[in-house]
Amino acid sequence: xxxxxxxxxxxxxxxALLGAVTHQSVGLxxxxxxxxxxxxxxxxxxxxxxxSTTIVVLVLVSIALGxxxxxxxxxxxxxxxxxxxxxxxxxxxxxxxxxxxxxxGLLPLYAVLWRGEFTDTHRLDRTVVTLxxxxxxxxxxxxxxxxxxxxxxG
Amino acid sequence: xxxxxxxxxxxxxxxxxxxxxxxxLPLFLYYPMEGRFAWNWAPFDSxxxxxxxxxxxxxxxxFALPVALVAPERRVFAALRxxxxxxxxxxxxxxxxxxxxxFQGPA
Numbered sequence: 001x002x003x004x005x006x007x008x009x010x011x012x013x014x015x016a017l018l019g020a021v022t023h024q025s026v027g028l029x030x031x032x033x034x035x036x037x038x039x040x041x042x043x044x045x046x047x048x049x050x051x052s053t054t055i056v057v058l059v060l061v062s063i064a065l066g067x068x069x070x071x072x073x074x075x076x077x078x079x080x081x082x083x084x085x086x087x088x089x090x091x092x093x094x095x096x097x098x099x100x101x102x103x104x105g106l107l108p109l110y111a112v113l114w115r116g117e118f119t120d121t122h123r124l125d126r127t128v129v130t131l132x133x134x135x136x137x138x139x140x141x142x143x144x145x146x147x148x149x150x151x152x153x154g
Numbered sequence: 155x156x157x158x159x160x161x162x163x164x165x166x167x168x169x170x171x172x173x174x175x176x177x178x179l180p181l182f183l184y185y186p187m188e189g190r191f192a193w194n195w196a197p198f199d200s201x202x203x204x205x206x207x208x209x210x211x212x213x214x215x216x217f218a219l220p221v222a223l224v225a226p227e228r229r230v231f232a233a234l235r236x237x238x239x240x241x242x243x244x245x246x247x248x249x250x251x252x253x254x255x256x257f258q259g260p261a
Binding site: 071072074075078079087088091092094095097098099101104105106107109111112118121122124125129132136 | 168175189239255
């Protein structure tokens with residue numbers, strides 16, 4: 001029961017992170033003199049810098065919750081996957097796990113690129129690192145959802 | 155004491171993570187059946203599986219921390235201007251390549 005609650009919290013943290021990192025990524029491509037008549041322009045017309053601290057905290061919370069529930073997955077979910085010969089499902093989770101591990105190490109660079117003195121000189125780095133983080137968050141969220149549909153904690 | 159370089163830490167962490175993964179060098183393993191940790195070089199005789207993920211992150215941190223303490227932040231940013239992103243991209247691609255076995259046949 002505790003693990004199910006933590007899994008739900010992990011999912012909710014993922015939803016919040018998905019929203020924040022997507023909004024920040026879209027904000028990277030806003031036009032300087034955009035009109036704010038449409039929904040998409042209003043969505044893009046945010047200050048992406050304001051999301052960085054929230055994103056760092058949410059990534060840490062998501063990974064911490066994921067790390068706590070991971071042993072339950074390893075025993076209660078992955079072993080049945082192996083028995084069902086679902087190698088692709090195990091592979092998807094392995095990619096989620098390693099992408100999450102790399103995202104954790106990427107956070108210091110991400111934070112400096114958004115808050116430090118290099119924001120103007122390293123725009124390409126900032127844009128791509130933010131998009132990498134967004135890609136990892138989307139990948140991890142979708143894979144987690146798919147695997148939970150195949151076999152949850154029960 | 156110099157301030158640790160965030161960029162150097164992240165880049166070294168990505169390299170260290172991939173190296174630890176490719177060479178099977180997690181600092182420690184976790185055994186979920188028994189709830190026990192053991193050093194990678196002294197594995198525990200478990201009845202169940204072992205988990206390397208925590209140990210891989212620890213290995214990557216262990217590799218990245220001294221690099222971050224030694225490398226000057228400004229020099230890293232200047233030398234790799236607009237190329238910093240290539241390291242995490244390469245790390246992700248390496249991990250995907252190492253995991254290809256899961257998609258080549260039954261588990």
